[in-house]
Amino acid sequence: MSDDARNAILQRLEAAVPRPLPSRPALPPAPEKALDRDRLQALFIDRLTEQAGVVYPVADPVALLETLARILAEEQVARAMVASDEVVAPLGLADRGRRHGVEMVTPADYPDRDRYVRAVFDDVQAGITGVDFAVAESGTLVLVHDARQARLISLAPLVHIAVLPAERIVPDYETAMAAIYAGECRPGQITFITGPSMTADIQGTPFKGMHGPQKLIVLLLTQT
Amino acid sequence: MPTVSLFIPCLVDLVLPRVGECTATLLSHLGCKPIYHSEQTCCGLMAFNGGHRDEARRLARRFIRVFEHDPLIVSPSGSCVHMVKQRYAELFADEPAWRARALALAPRVYELSQFVVDFLGVQDVGAADEVTVAYHESCSTLNALGVSAQPKALIRAVRGATLKEWQGADVCCGFGGTFANSFAPISSALVRQKVAFFLESGADLLVMCDPGCLLNIGGYLHRHHPDKQAMHLAQFLADRLPDGPARDAWS
Amino acid sequence: MELTTARFKETAQVELDNARTQKFLRLLPIRLSARRDAAYRSFADPEAAHAYGHAIRGEAIERLPELLKTFEANAEANGALVFWAADSDAANAYIVDLARRKGARYVTKGKSMITEELGLNDALAAAGITAWETDLGEFIAQLLEKPPFHIVGPAINIPVEQIRDIFMARGVLDTPTIDPVTLGRAARRFLRDKFRDLRMGVTGVNIAVADTGTVINVENEGNIRFNKSSPRTLVCVMSLEKVVPTMADALHMLRVLCRSATGQAAGAYITFDSGPRREGESDGPEELHIIVLDNGRSAMAADPHTREVLRCIRCGACLNACPVYGKVGGYPYGWAYSGPMGQVLTPALRGLADTGDLIRACTLCHRCKVICPAGIDHPATLLYYRHKDVQADPQMGGRGRSAMERLAYWGHAFVGSHPRLWRLFARIVRRVANRHAHDGTISRITRRTEGWFSSRDLPLLPQDTFHDRWRQGAAARKPRKEVSS
Numbered sequence: 001m002s003d004d005a006r007n008a009i010l011q012r013l014e015a016a017v018p019r020p021l022p023s024r025p026a027l028p029p030a031p032e033k034a035l036d037r038d039r040l041q042a043l044f045i046d047r048l049t050e051q052a053g054v055v056y057p058v059a060d061p062v063a064l065l066e067t068l069a070r071i072l073a074e075e076q077v078a079r080a081m082v083a084s085d086e087v088v089a090p091l092g093l094a095d096r097g098r099r100h101g102v103e104m105v106t107p108a109d110y111p112d113r114d115r116y117v118r119a120v121f122d123d124v125q126a127g128i129t130g131v132d133f134a135v136a137e138s139g140t141l142v143l144v145h146d147a148r149q150a151r152l153i154s155l156a157p158l159v160h161i162a163v164l165p166a167e168r169i170v171p172d173y174e175t176a177m178a179a180i181y182a183g184e185c186r187p188g189q190i191t192f193i194t195g196p197s198m199t200a201d202i203q204g205t206p207f208k209g210m211h212g213p214q215k216l217i218v219l220l221l222t223q224t
Numbered sequence: 225m226p227t228v229s230l231f232i233p234c235l236v237d238l239v240l241p242r243v244g245e246c247t248a249t250l251l252s253h254l255g256c257k258p259i260y261h262s263e264q265t266c267c268g269l270m271a272f273n274g275g276h277r278d279e280a281r282r283l284a285r286r287f288i289r290v291f292e293h294d295p296l297i298v299s300p301s302g303s304c305v306h307m308v309k310q311r312y313a314e315l316f317a318d319e320p321a322w323r324a325r326a327l328a329l330a331p332r333v334y335e336l337s338q339f340v341v342d343f344l345g346v347q348d349v350g351a352a353d354e355v356t357v358a359y360h361e362s363c364s365t366l367n368a369l370g371v372s373a374q375p376k377a378l379i380r381a382v383r384g385a386t387l388k389e390w391q392g393a394d395v396c397c398g399f400g401g402t403f404a405n406s407f408a409p410i411s412s413a414l415v416r417q418k419v420a421f422f423l424e425s426g427a428d429l430l431v432m433c434d435p436g437c438l439l440n441i442g443g444y445l446h447r448h449h450p451d452k453q454a455m456h457l458a459q460f461l462a463d464r465l466p467d468g469p470a471r472d473a474w475s
Numbered sequence: 476m477e478l479t480t481a482r483f484k485e486t487a488q489v490e491l492d493n494a495r496t497q498k499f500l501r502l503l504p505i506r507l508s509a510r511r512d513a514a515y516r517s518f519a520d521p522e523a524a525h526a527y528g529h530a531i532r533g534e535a536i537e538r539l540p541e542l543l544k545t546f547e548a549n550a551e552a553n554g555a556l557v558f559w560a561a562d563s564d565a566a567n568a569y570i571v572d573l574a575r576r577k578g579a580r581y582v583t584k585g586k587s588m589i590t591e592e593l594g595l596n597d598a599l600a601a602a603g604i605t606a607w608e609t610d611l612g613e614f615i616a617q618l619l620e621k622p623p624f625h626i627v628g629p630a631i632n633i634p635v636e637q638i639r640d641i642f643m644a645r646g647v648l649d650t651p652t653i654d655p656v657t658l659g660r661a662a663r664r665f666l667r668d669k670f671r672d673l674r675m676g677v678t679g680v681n682i683a684v685a686d687t688g689t690v691i692n693v694e695n696e697g698n699i700r701f702n703k704s705s706p707r708t709l710v711c712v713m714s715l716e717k718v719v720p721t722m723a724d725a726l727h728m729l730r731v732l733c734r735s736a737t738g739q740a741a742g743a744y745i746t747f748d749s750g751p752r753r754e755g756e757s758d759g760p761e762e763l764h765i766i767v768l769d770n771g772r773s774a775m776a777a778d779p780h781t782r783e784v785l786r787c788i789r790c791g792a793c794l795n796a797c798p799v800y801g802k803v804g805g806y807p808y809g810w811a812y813s814g815p816m817g818q819v820l821t822p823a824l825r826g827l828a829d830t831g832d833l834i835r836a837c838t839l840c841h842r843c844k845v846i847c848p849a850g851i852d853h854p855a856t857l858l859y860y861r862h863k864d865v866q867a868d869p870q871m872g873g874r875g876r877s878a879m880e881r882l883a884y885w886g887h888a889f890v891g892s893h894p895r896l897w898r899l900f901a902r903i904v905r906r907v908a909n910r911h912a913h914d915g916t917i918s919r920i921t922r923r924t925e926g927w928f929s930s931r932d933l934p935l936l937p938q939d940t941f942h943d944r945w946r947q948g949a950a951a952r953k954p955r956k957e958v959s960s
Contacts, residue, residue: 002560005559006767008773009561009715009769009773012769012774013539013540013543013773014540016539016773017779021534022529022533023530024530027519027520027523027524028519051739051743107757113758121670122671137740138740139740139741147753150756150758151700151704151759173726174723177722186553186688186689186749188748188749188750188753188756188759189747189748189752189759192744192747193743198696199612199695200631201611201629201630201631202615202633202638202655202659203631203635204499207655207656209660210611210696211609211663211666211670211696211698212696213697232941232942238901238940239934239936241937241941244941244944248945260942263894265894265897268891270887274880274884275864276862276865276885279888283887283888283892286892311858363839363841364839364840367840367841367842367844396838398798400838401839406835407487407799407926408927408929409929410491410799411930412930413491414838415930415931439931443934
């Protein structure tokens with residue numbers, strides 16, 4: 001019985017005589033906090049690039065859509081799965097894609113979970129998502145998963161294209177997490193993404209796209 | 225002229241007495257008065273490392289009784305100093321009176337190079353030789369005592385001597401006390417690797433602060449590379465003092 | 476998982492003689508150590524960051540019962556189901572039963588040492604359910620039925636030819652190749668099929684956050700994300716010491732964990748799960764089961780020495796720092812955990828009876844202690860285990876040492892307590908040892924010292940000890956000639 005086990009485990013742990021808690025040394029404030037917006041953005045780009053992410057700064061939504069179209073053509077994407085989050089939803093990608101011969105689908109286009117899962121695994125060559133935060137300290141994208149941000153879109157397709165409004169770049173994890181957890185409802189899942197899927201498990205030979213995306217492309221929207 | 229009590233490890237006493245003599249010589253040369261308690265035996269390190277704590281305590285109590293009235297205690301062995309300075313407190317965890325005596329003793333115990341550089345404030349002991357030296361960072365000395373800058377400063381200050389930066393300086397030589405015997409294939413692989421690093425360094429001489437490492441590396445060199453030499457820091461410095469090869473401390 | 480720690484020396488010898496193992500050991504630990512050092516330098520104050528991590532883990536192990544209760548309450552408030560498992564059998568039975576209820580013919584696993592510890596794959600197999608390892612290295616190790624060689628690269632030492640052959644035999648690969656990338660792609664396709672139709676995934680947990688009821692996993696491949704996103708049922712197994720007080724603490728531990736493990740500022744993917752998917756989400760688990768595993772850890776907490784071992788965050792930095800691991804690799808350590816991490820964990824979890832070599836296979840170099848981001852004093856712990864073993868401590872299953880060894884140490888202490896006897900003893904040792912000398916060198920003494928002399932000589936023991944020389948010098952009060960060098 002779990003309850004019996006629980007009580008027995010806790011009893012044993014409570015019987016252990018606790019020692020004084022160790023004191024914590026002073027940590028200097030994160031140096032990223034002292035950076036202005038431009039330098040924070042530059043740092044984010046550097047750090048993510050080190051981890052094999054590719055960042056394209058784009059000045060405005062028009063430039064963003066042009067760059068996106070170019071990337072989709074380069075990656076030979078015929079169909080892409082798009083999240084419904086507040087960053088990408090307003091871009092009207094479905095219409096745009098049609099004009100460029102790319103079919104844009106969302107999870108809502110599928111009648112049930114199983115068919116959505118099959119589609120995101122097998123039928124799309126790219127996943128396009130917004131980003132909730134980006135963390136400069138490690139070049140990390142933060143995705144908060146909810147009804148508008150499905151988990152598999154940024155994972156199952158071979159290319160993940162993330163749209164990041166520049167003002168969402170924050171210095172450190174703490175800033176992002178404090179904002180996320182400030183809300184009433186805790187998200188079921190938060191994902192930190194720092195580069196494409198990687199492994200070096202065979203002979204130490206590194207390669208990208210082991211299980212998840214082989215390419216992580218960030219469209220950094222510098223003006224909105 | 226501080227009086228310094230010599231803490232001579234068993235290994236030095238029995239196998240490497242010259243290291244003890246050179247320690248005394250160096251300290252005399254630097255204006256100290258070395259004294260030696262002839263009733264000292266063993267600090268209990270080997271028993272402690274073997275898990276035989278009753279035996280280690282017996283030896284440690286004796287060590288404390290012999291040395292606890294000395295204001296300064298110096299030993300040419302990083303591992304033995306670590307035992308007395310840092311392990312005694314744990315050894316006597318259940319004996320508050322002895323633990324207190326051990327803790328009172330600990331700050332007065334120094335590894336030789338630590339004593340010369342940190343306590344005496346000397347780096348140039350006045351030695352001279354045209355020689356290229358590689359310094360072996362003995363694990364107890366480096367990782368447990370945090371002593372590394374001191375011996376290197378002493379070597380650098382020897383006139384004519386060159387201290388090599390080399391790959392593998394802080395790699396374990398595989399001694400580990402009884403480990404060297406009971407895990408011989410692993411220990412041998414480690415000392416072989418250590419010596420390979422030393423040979424690559426191109427240095428003439430390998431200098432270190434621990435008699436355990438010296439026995440191990442020296443013993444390996446003797447068998448496989450008899451033209452190469454390993455030496456304790458005390459001997460390296462004392463042999464190169466201006467009045468020629470070291471004289472005894474009490475001369 | 477079968478415990479093969481008793482064959483430490485035997486397996487170590489095999490690995491010492493294996494040129495391939497030696498080749499990888501010359502590269503991997505050194506490369507990972509260098510990357511770790513470089514990554515640590517990116518901290519504004521590396522020493523403070525290191526010490527801060529020690530303090531978090533030190534606090535966590537003192538507050539375990541309280542933190543676990545808080546974690547449980549918050550995880551349940553998030554909608555997770557928390558199950559407390561006293562031991563491997565209880566955890567395995569829960570997972571097997573759940574898999575059956577969900578109609579899962581197979582489950583996939585994210586890389587986790589904890590499920591190795593449970594022997595979960597065997598338990599599932601016995602119930603007719605296949606467990607697929609999905610981390611590439613673990614997948615290869617599983618197909619070859621090998622334990623992990625290194626916590627970060629479980630199969631990094633396996634020759635490509637061997638991977639090709641097993642992949643061909645198991646239908647992972649269609650056309651033979653030894654190209655690592657093509658082999659990896661084949662594994663991707665094979666495992667992707669498993670993820671797509673997955674009913675139940677199983678992962679470990681890197682960090683659990685008491686304040687938020689969140690479980691956190693770190694990885695680079697994305698297999699854990701698939702395990703957490705694709706199936707409708709997710710099981711996360713956490714050993715009970717994984718809990719930290721706050722999210723801020725977890726974020727700091729993530730920084731030191733990623734840097735210590737792979738030299739990255741952050742792993743490619745870090746997932747924070749607070750309960751199952753919420754209403755309206757397209758994917759993610761409908762049920763999140765969190766198993767809090769004891770398996771001997773609450774007993775470890777009772778003893779302040781073994782409690783210290785519960786600090787461990789399984790980063791593997793100690794493997795890369797360890798000279799012994801650097802010569803023998805992961806196999807000799809004989810259980811889920813290798814290197815110094817295994818040397819402190821395995822004896823505490825599985826007892827001292829079969830781990831006598833594990834606790835002694837250490838040169839006490841202290842590098843593991845210096846590098847440990849959790850603040851474990853591995854050498855002190857091993858010395859404590861040796862002490863318990865000598866005492867034949869019943870709680871830890873200590874065996875006691877041979878009468879010969881006990882007599883030797885007793886004699887050493889007895890003689891060492893009587894200076895005159897000590898001097899006499901020194902003379903006897905000298906006489907015995909020097910009897911074996913040839914040309915001023917001792918190259919063997921007795922069979923008991925064969926190990927030393929297998930690669931090393933001893934100098935002829937000088938005719939007078941330091942003690943003798945000091946006395947003679949004091950008597951003569953004049954310069955003496957060189958005696959020996």
